[in-house]
Amino acid sequence: MRLKGEIHNPCYDEEEEKVAEENGRELNSIVGVGISPPPKLVVGYALTSKKKKSFLQPKLLGLARNMGIFFISIDLNRPLSDQGPFDVVLHKLAGKEWSEIIEDYRQKHPEVTVLDPPNAVQHLHNRQSMLQGVADLNLSDCHGRVGVPKQLIVTKDPLSIPNEVDKAGLKLPLVAKPLLVDGSAKSHELFLAYDQCSLSELEPPLVLQEFVNHGGVLFKVYIVGEAIKVVRRFSLPNISKRELEKLAGVFRFPRVSCAAASADDADLDPSIAELPERPLLENLARQLRQRLGLRLFNVDMIREHGTKDVFYVIDINYFPGYGKMPDYEHIFTDFLLSLVQSKHKKRPAT
Numbered sequence: 001m002r003l004k005g006e007i008h009n010p011c012y013d014e015e016e017e018k019v020a021e022e023n024g025r026e027l028n029s030i031v032g033v034g035i036s037p038p039p040k041l042v043v044g045y046a047l048t049s050k051k052k053k054s055f056l057q058p059k060l061l062g063l064a065r066n067m068g069i070f071f072i073s074i075d076l077n078r079p080l081s082d083q084g085p086f087d088v089v090l091h092k093l094a095g096k097e098w099s100e101i102i103e104d105y106r107q108k109h110p111e112v113t114v115l116d117p118p119n120a121v122q123h124l125h126n127r128q129s130m131l132q133g134v135a136d137l138n139l140s141d142c143h144g145r146v147g148v149p150k151q152l153i154v155t156k157d158p159l160s161i162p163n164e165v166d167k168a169g170l171k172l173p174l175v176a177k178p179l180l181v182d183g184s185a186k187s188h189e190l191f192l193a194y195d196q197c198s199l200s201e202l203e204p205p206l207v208l209q210e211f212v213n214h215g216g217v218l219f220k221v222y223i224v225g226e227a228i229k230v231v232r233r234f235s236l237p238n239i240s241k242r243e244l245e246k247l248a249g250v251f252r253f254p255r256v257s258c259a260a261a262s263a264d265d266a267d268l269d270p271s272i273a274e275l276p277e278r279p280l281l282e283n284l285a286r287q288l289r290q291r292l293g294l295r296l297f298n299v300d301m302i303r304e305h306g307t308k309d310v311f312y313v314i315d316i317n318y319f320p321g322y323g324k325m326p327d328y329e330h331i332f333t334d335f336l337l338s339l340v341q342s343k344h345k346k347r348p349a350t
């Protein structure tokens with residue numbers, strides 16, 4: 001017998017199919033034979049193949065299985081309500097159609113924890129709404145200040161950009177980022193602009209953000225429910241005044257901070273590498289969690305070079321590359337189990 005939600009999905013590669021089948025087979029035998037206790041938690045997932053590979057690693061699946069957590073692939077060709085039953089649905093897929101499906105499912109199945117609500121995820125698909133409100137967070141008394149670099153949104157007419165930048169008082173160099181983040185490679189194509197005239201070469205819609213010197217180190221703050229994990233990553237080096245005077249043009253740069261190579265073990269200047277203080281991160285994460293209505297995201301933070309505690313949030317990502325987060329399998333399984341526990345707590349005693 002096959003479990004509901006396990007019918008062949010053409011998006012699968014063979015390895016993924018095997019993982020899901022193994023999970024399902026085991027779940028069946030546990031439920032059917034009745035030797036082991038029933039699974040505590042069934043997690044349905046709808047993820048891209050890239051995400052399945054990086055997230056559903058054997059170390060996560062193995063630990064989860066031992067804890068009674070089973071991951072089942074959602075079949076995108078069948079109605080979601082016919083699959084499961086799930087306790088949790090994990091999802092990251094692009095497109096309006098999927099958002100509507102998952103929102104409809106959420107409304108009809110309030111007993112299922114959908115991670116995360118599509119309208120909240122949507123908020124991060126636009127680099128303007130993504131950072132809205134970060135500067136207003138109340139982080140006083142909290143071991144540092146957190147802001148957003150000065151930025152300008154350009155939606156049309158590239159020829160007007162130099163003038164708009166001038167009017168807005170934005171200082172060069174600028175980082176140009178596509179306004180919309182839709183999971184495509186194009187939405188991660190970023191440029192550094194060294195002079196005002198060349199800005200008209202850029203393709204709106206985009207965000208122009210002041211480049212903040214930060215010593216070439218970035219802090220990735222991963223959030224999984226209540227848990228926070230921060231890692232250092234390599235980033236763009238400082239740009240000196242001299243360099244700025246010498247250079248003109250817009251230059252595309254690669255995805256520097258996405259590389260799995262962490263800067264955690266590098267021999268770095270301590271004033272640059274020192275992690276933001278824990279109370280600051282806890283406060284930031286708590287407020288962002290509330291404000292965004294999300295439980296799975298990460299925040300890219302930089303420290304203004306030459307300061308001890310002036311930070312900027314430059315990017316927030318939904319369901320980021322947790323596979324690269326140290327200890328992610330324990331953090332994730334603990335989080336999933338905490339969802340069942342909080343559900344039980346909410347249930348009225350009979």
Ligand SMILES: Nc1ncnc2c1ncn2[C@@H]1O[C@H](COP(=O)(O)OP(=O)(O)OP(=O)(O)O)[C@@H](O)[C@H]1O
Nearest residue numbers: 149175188209210211212235236257258300314315
């Ligand atoms: N305002 C800024 N000042 C200095 N460096 C910046 C700034 N904005 C971006 N960067 C650098 O460019 C990189 C990419 O920027 P950003 O994180 O906004 O793009 P992204 O495509 O959303 O990245 P991700 O892969 O994390 O989703 C950052 O990791 C950082 O190294």
Ligand SMILES: O=P(O)(O)O[C@H]1[C@H](OP(=O)(O)O)[C@@H](OP(=O)(O)O)[C@@H](O)[C@@H](O)[C@@H]1OP(=O)(O)O
Nearest residue numbers: 050051054183184257258317318319320321322
């Ligand atoms: O590529 P990875 O798996 O590492 O994860 C990256 C993730 O890609 P994926 O969701 O397709 O996996 C990106 O998502 P989209 O914006 O493109 O939707 C974004 O969240 C990055 O910030 C993540 O890198 P990290 O911030 O964790 O270093």
Ligand SMILES: [Mg+2]
Nearest residue numbers: 257300315316
């Ligand atoms: Mg980023």
Ligand SMILES: [Mg+2]
Nearest residue numbers: 181315316317
């Ligand atoms: Mg991003």
